[in-house]
Amino acid sequence: MILEMALVIAITDGDTVKVMDNQNQHYKIRLASIDAPERKQPFGKKSTELLASKIGNQRVTLNCPNKDRYGRWICGISYQGQDVNRWMVEQGGAWVYRQYYKGKDYYIAENTAKDQQLGLWKTSEYQVMPPWEWRKAHK
Numbered sequence: 828m829i830l831e832m833a834l835v836i837a838i839t840d841g842d843t844v845k846v847m848d849n850q851n852q853h854y855k856i857r858l859a860s861i862d863a864p865e866r867k868q869p870f871g872k873k874s875t876e877l878l879a880s881k882i883g884n885q886r887v888t889l890n891c892p893n894k895d896r897y898g899r900w901i902c903g904i905s906y907q908g909q910d911v912n913r914w915m916v917e918q919g920g921a922w923v924y925r926q927y928y929k930g931k932d933y934y935i936a937e938n939t940a941k942d943q944q945l946g947l948w949k950t951s952e953y954q955v956m957p958p959w960e961w962r963k964a965h966k
Contacts, residue, residue: 828900830854830889835882840866841874841920843899844882846889856889857899858912860928862958863921867965870947877920877946882906919946922957 830848837845841863844856863878864871882904891902904911915921916933919940923933941948956964 828889828891830891832886833889834886835884838875838879838883840864840871841878841915844878844904846887854889855899856891856902856904857895857897858915858921859901859903860924860930860933861912861915861921862924863915864947864958865961865965868956868958868961870950873950874915874920874947877918878911878915881914882911887911916940917945919944919948924959926959 830846833846833848833854835844836847836853839845839855842858842861844858846854846856848854863874866872866875885906888905889900889902890905891900893901895901913933913936916923917936917940923937928934940946
């Protein structure tokens with residue numbers, strides 16, 4: 828599914844949003860290839876706020892090849908020609924989701940964010956626990 832000019836109507840967390848298309852159809856979207864801190868995890872609220880500052884109430888383009896097991900579309904999001912998923916990693920708002928990302932570009936962005944101590948890589952809240960490990964520990 829490709830949606831152009833979808834309106835971001837809610838930011839659930841740093842890697843999940845809700846959008847509405849031009850026919851007022853709502854979709855729950857999971858940003859592909861990244862994993863942001865959970866809301867209750869350190870930096871979770873800040874990650875959500877970071878994504879909201881970029882695309883909250885904005886019109887975006889979605890490229891969604893499939894759905895996840897929860898029925899959410901897994902999408903690359905583009906805003907004003909910029910890869911929002913990569914931007915979240917560049918800003919230190921999310922990790923590369925190692926289980927699903929097969930490229931190199933996002934890893935370069937993550938390493939740069941670490942080196943520059945951006946976002947979750949600099950905050951005193953930061954704990955060295957990626958979200959996929961945190962979810963297992965807090966089931």
